[in-house]
Amino acid sequence: MSLDIILSILEENWPSYLRGAYMTLVIAIISTIIGALIGLFIGVMHTIPHRKKSMKSVILKVFNFILTVYVEIFRGTPMIVQAMVVFYGLAAYGLELDRFVAALVVVGLNTGAYMAEYVRGGIASIDKGQYEAAEAIGMSHFQTMIHVILPQVFRNILPATGNQFIMNIKDSAVLSVISVTELFFTTKSIAGANFRFAESYIITCVIYLIMTLTATFLLRYIERKMDGKNAYKVEQKQSI
Amino acid sequence: MEKVIEIKHLNKSFGNNEVLRDVNFSVSKGEVVCLIGSSGSGKSTLLRCINLLETPTAGEIIYNGDNILDDQHDIKQYRTHLGMVFQQFNLFDNHNVLSNCVIGQQKVLKRSKEEAKRNAINYLSVVGMEKYVNAKPRQLSGGQKQRVAIARALSMDPEVMLFDEPTSALDPEMVGEVLKVMRKLADEGRTMLIVTHEMEFAREVSDRVVFMDKGVIVEEGPPAQVLVNPTQERTKEFLKRTLK
Numbered sequence: 215m216s217l218d219i220i221l222s223i224l225e226e227n228w229p230s231y232l233r234g235a236y237m238t239l240v241i242a243i244i245s246t247i248i249g250a251l252i253g254l255f256i257g258v259m260h261t262i263p264h265r266k267k268s269m270k271s272v273i274l275k276v277f278n279f280i281l282t283v284y285v286e287i288f289r290g291t292p293m294i295v296q297a298m299v300v301f302y303g304l305a306a307y308g309l310e311l312d313r314f315v316a317a318l319v320v321v322g323l324n325t326g327a328y329m330a331e332y333v334r335g336g337i338a339s340i341d342k343g344q345y346e347a348a349e350a351i352g353m354s355h356f357q358t359m360i361h362v363i364l365p366q367v368f369r370n371i372l373p374a375t376g377n378q379f380i381m382n383i384k385d386s387a388v389l390s391v392i393s394v395t396e397l398f399f400t401t402k403s404i405a406g407a408n409f410r411f412a413e414s415y416i417i418t419c420v421i422y423l424i425m426t427l428t429a430t431f432l433l434r435y436i437e438r439k440m441d442g443k444n445a446y447k448v449e450q451k452q453s454i
Numbered sequence: 455m456e457k458v459i460e461i462k463h464l465n466k467s468f469g470n471n472e473v474l475r476d477v478n479f480s481v482s483k484g485e486v487v488c489l490i491g492s493s494g495s496g497k498s499t500l501l502r503c504i505n506l507l508e509t510p511t512a513g514e515i516i517y518n519g520d521n522i523l524d525d526q527h528d529i530k531q532y533r534t535h536l537g538m539v540f541q542q543f544n545l546f547d548n549h550n551v552l553s554n555c556v557i558g559q560q561k562v563l564k565r566s567k568e569e570a571k572r573n574a575i576n577y578l579s580v581v582g583m584e585k586y587v588n589a590k591p592r593q594l595s596g597g598q599k600q601r602v603a604i605a606r607a608l609s610m611d612p613e614v615m616l617f618d619e620p621t622s623a624l625d626p627e628m629v630g631e632v633l634k635v636m637r638k639l640a641d642e643g644r645t646m647l648i649v650t651h652e653m654e655f656a657r658e659v660s661d662r663v664v665f666m667d668k669g670v671i672v673e674e675g676p677p678a679q680v681l682v683n684p685t686q687e688r689t690k691e692f693l694k695r696t697l698k
């Protein structure tokens with residue numbers, strides 16, 4: 215094992231590595247967004263007010279039950295198995311998903327199952343007084359969610375979303391079982407051709423690290439930006 | 455006098471815990487009414503029933519002649535006529551001071567941004583917080599938060615202001631600044647219903663004092679009567695305990 219070999223592998227295969235890394239990133243980004251949206255949707259569904267024993271409450275109960283089943287299934291099974299079931303299982307019923315689409319479905323639904331819990335926790339962590347204050351000035355549940363609760367939930371779940379994104383960068387490697395041409399799958403092809411397994415994968419390792427460290431760094435930056443300045447300016451004149 | 459809010463035979467239970475029993479009372483235009491009573495007697499519940507944060511179990515709430523417990527009644531519209539100030543301030547943490555006072559006007563009353571801002575600044579000046587428009591709630595002291603909360607409620611131009619122990623969560627040195635603002639509002643002739651433990655304040659500002667105990671109104675009348683020469687045994691006991 216030597217640096218020369220690594221460099222020569224890089225020289226020969228860098229476009230493939232780049233394409234693989236690009237695919238990994240695209241899958242991680244899109245599926246994290248999908249997952250966050252699913253999580254927000256589920257979290258908000260749980261907050262919709264309803265009177266006991268009304269029609270609305272029955273519909274909501276059934277709906278929330280289905281959502282809970284989804285969350286438990288995706289949290290309780292390995293993603294590698296989910297990938298096989300979604301891709302080959304659906305194909306058996308005549309629904310042939312594109313591999314890339316299947317990848318987004320699997321990672322997105324998986325992320326959503328975790329995000330649902332974070333969002334629910336994020337909403338629950340906001341003091342009930344703010345809902346009441348919003349209610350007391352006549353805001354609707356929807357307005358309260360949009361203008362008061364969710365902006366705070368976004369901030370609360372940002373670290374968890376970032377973690378999930380980093381997990382998705384790494385865990386998307388399991389998608390190689392359905393031949394999605396992400397970074398790990400690409401490396402397998404490269405190593406399979408040059409038989410330099412250690413060197414080929416060391417490169418991959420470094421690429422993953424660059425991606426995850428950059429993500430961590432960006433996240434911290436965004437969090438700091440969102441928190442804003444700690445000081446405020448006292449207005450001298452009565453103007454805005 | 456013209457009654458703004460009239461409550462008839464109001465009952466409220468949580469499960470089988472009867473918190474309010476046959477409460478009858480009213481607030482007239484321009485009147486300042488202080489609601490006193492020991493902790494757990496149902497004062498907050500009564501206030502929360504009035505703006506429907508709690509749904510009464512039975513009874514009527516008449517606002518300017520309409521029973522707002524009718525199914526047809528537009529609750530959100532009704533709530534804009536009541537300004538509520540909470541013990542715990544309950545400011546919107548993601549909004550700055552100005553925005554706390556603007557958001558409701560914009561979203562609920564559909565006022566233009568300019569109009570809402572002008573109105574907000576006006577009321578922030580009334581409570582002495584106009585210099586802090588850019589501050590976030592977490593950067594303010596308790597007394598400042600409560601004053602912003604009062605400005606937020608005033609910004610909706612409500613007909614009645616409801617206060618639920620507005621100074622109980624404050625450090626003693628901040629109680630004064632909030633009471634001062636409330637005194638100012640009372641002097642302006644605003645209709646106010648105030649739950650408070652500040653007896654001195656109640657005696658000075660209120661037109662009428664209502665004493666509640668265990669979910670019923672025991673005694674009501676001018677402060678000089680209820681707070682100085684109460685007729686009911688329970689009122690006397692309560693005053694003896696609190697004025698000690």
Ligand SMILES: Nc1ncnc2c1ncn2[C@@H]1O[C@H](COP(=O)(O)OP(=O)(O)O)[C@@H](O)[C@H]1O
Pocket residue numbers: 468471473491492493494495496497498499500
């Ligand atoms: N949401 C609730 N669920 C059950 N019981 C409640 C609720 N809110 C208040 N209570 C009960 O109602 C009674 C009156 O409470 P409250 O109106 O807060 O009294 P006060 O404001 O006079 O201290 C108390 O016994 C309290 O435990």
Ligand SMILES: [Mg+2]
Pocket residue numbers: 497498499619
């Ligand atoms: Mg109370």
